[in-house]
Amino acid sequence: MTSTTRPATLATVAAAAGVSVATVSKVLNDRGDVAPATRAMVRRLLAEHGYVPRQARARRGATVELQLEGALCAYSAEIVMGAMQEAAASGAALVVTSTDHMADGLSWARGLVDAGRHAVITLVAEPSPAQLDVLLRAGLPVIVIDPMNVPASPVTSVGPTNFAGGMSATQHLLSLGHRRIAYLGGPAGAASNQARMHGYRAAMEAAGVPVPPDYVRTAGFCYADGLREGAALLDLPEPPTAVFAASDESALGAIQVARGRGLRIPEDLSVVGFDDTQIAAMHAPALTTVRQPLREMGAVALRTALRLAAGERIDSRHLELATELIVRDSSRAA
Missing domain, CATH: 3.40.50.2300 (Response regulator)
Structure with a gap:
C-alpha cells in the first residue's frame, strides 16, 4: 500500500490511473459503463492506495x-x-x-x-x-x-423475534405430548413479554389446547421471580407438567422450587427458558431454551x-x- 500522510482520495487514485474522478466513482459504485481493463486498474489502485470511503472513515474514528x-x-x-x-x-x-x-x-x-x-x-x-x-x-x-x-x-x-421464539418454545413442549403448559412471564407491560406470551398463546390455540387463566403468570425476568411464580404454579390444584419461562433466570428459579418439592426435571416437570445465556448450558440438567442472538x-x-x-x-x-x-x-x- 502506498504510504501517505493523508487518507487517499478519489482524486489521488484518479491521477495515478490517468482517468477522471467520475470514472473512479463509477467503479466504486459498480456502474457498468467502464471498460473492464480500466475497472481492474482502478480497483487495483484503490487497494494499493488504501482508499477508504468518507463514510467508512467517519465510522472508523x-x-x-x-x-x-x-x-x-x-x-x-x-x-x-x-x-x-x-x-x-x-x-x-x-x-x-x-x-x-x-x-x-x-x-x-x-x-x-x-x-x-x-x-x-x-x-x-x-x-x-x-x-x-x-x-x-x-x-x-x-x-x-x-x-x-x-x-x-x-x-x-x-x-x-420474541413472538416467534415464544411460539417455537411452546410448540416444542406440545410436540412432546404436554398439554398442561404454563407461561412464566416477565413484566406485564413489557413489549418483549407480551410478544413471547402471544407466541405461547398462538401455539396453544393452534393445537386446540385451552389455557387456564392461572397458567399465565407475569412478574419479572429474574431468578427470584421464577422461585415465586414457580411456586404459585405448583400450588395449583392441577399444576402444569411443563413451564415455558420468559428468561433463563426465571426458568432456573422454577426448576429450583420444583426440586425443593421433590419433583424431578424433566421426568416430572419440563422447563424451557428464553435467552440462552451461559448459565443455560452450565446448569444441570442443561436448559432447553430459546436462543437470543445476544x-x-x-x-x-x-x-x-x-x-x-x-x-x-x-x-x-x-x-x-x-x-x-x-x-x-x-x-x-x-
Missing part, C-alpha cells in the same frame, strides 16, 4: 457510548461483548458507562458530545422519553437494545450507531434478529 443498567449479568455481558468485538473490527471506540450517570438535562447530553461521543447505545429496559429527547436534541443518534416498549421514531431499536444484537447496535453517526440512512428503525430453539436436557415427553 467514532466513539460510541454504551449505557448499561444495573450490574453486568450473563445477559448483558453477551451483548456488551458483541458490541466490543464489532467496535474493534470497525476501528471505533466503545465506552461502557453505568446508567447512574444518566440525567434528563440537555447539558448532560451536550457533555457527552464535548467528551467526543458520536452516538449512544442504551441497554436500559425502559429509558425515559426525556433522556432520549435530550440525546437527540444534542445531535446524538440513539440505539436502544431490546427495550420493554419500542420507542417512538427517530430512536432506533434492536431486539429478537452478541449479534450488540454488534448490530454498534454498526447501526456508526452508520447513523456517519450520516448514513438505515432501512428500518426497528431491527429484529431471529431466535432459535436450543433443545437440551430440561424437557422430555410427558
Whole structure:
C-alpha cells in the first residue's frame, strides 16, 4: 500500500490511473459503463492506495457510548461483548458507562458530545422519553437494545423475534405430548413479554389446547421471580407438567422450587427458558431454551450507531434478529 500522510482520495487514485474522478466513482459504485481493463486498474489502485470511503472513515474514528443498567449479568455481558468485538473490527471506540450517570438535562447530553461521543447505545429496559429527547436534541443518534416498549421514531431499536421464539418454545413442549403448559412471564407491560406470551398463546390455540387463566403468570425476568411464580404454579390444584419461562433466570428459579418439592426435571416437570445465556448450558440438567442472538444484537447496535453517526440512512428503525430453539436436557415427553 502506498504510504501517505493523508487518507487517499478519489482524486489521488484518479491521477495515478490517468482517468477522471467520475470514472473512479463509477467503479466504486459498480456502474457498468467502464471498460473492464480500466475497472481492474482502478480497483487495483484503490487497494494499493488504501482508499477508504468518507463514510467508512467517519465510522472508523467514532466513539460510541454504551449505557448499561444495573450490574453486568450473563445477559448483558453477551451483548456488551458483541458490541466490543464489532467496535474493534470497525476501528471505533466503545465506552461502557453505568446508567447512574444518566440525567434528563440537555447539558448532560451536550457533555457527552464535548467528551467526543458520536452516538449512544442504551441497554436500559425502559429509558425515559426525556433522556432520549435530550440525546437527540444534542445531535446524538440513539440505539436502544431490546427495550420493554419500542420507542417512538427517530430512536432506533434492536431486539429478537420474541413472538416467534415464544411460539417455537411452546410448540416444542406440545410436540412432546404436554398439554398442561404454563407461561412464566416477565413484566406485564413489557413489549418483549407480551410478544413471547402471544407466541405461547398462538401455539396453544393452534393445537386446540385451552389455557387456564392461572397458567399465565407475569412478574419479572429474574431468578427470584421464577422461585415465586414457580411456586404459585405448583400450588395449583392441577399444576402444569411443563413451564415455558420468559428468561433463563426465571426458568432456573422454577426448576429450583420444583426440586425443593421433590419433583424431578424433566421426568416430572419440563422447563424451557428464553435467552440462552451461559448459565443455560452450565446448569444441570442443561436448559432447553430459546436462543437470543445476544452478541449479534450488540454488534448490530454498534454498526447501526456508526452508520447513523456517519450520516448514513438505515432501512428500518426497528431491527429484529431471529431466535432459535436450543433443545437440551430440561424437557422430555410427558
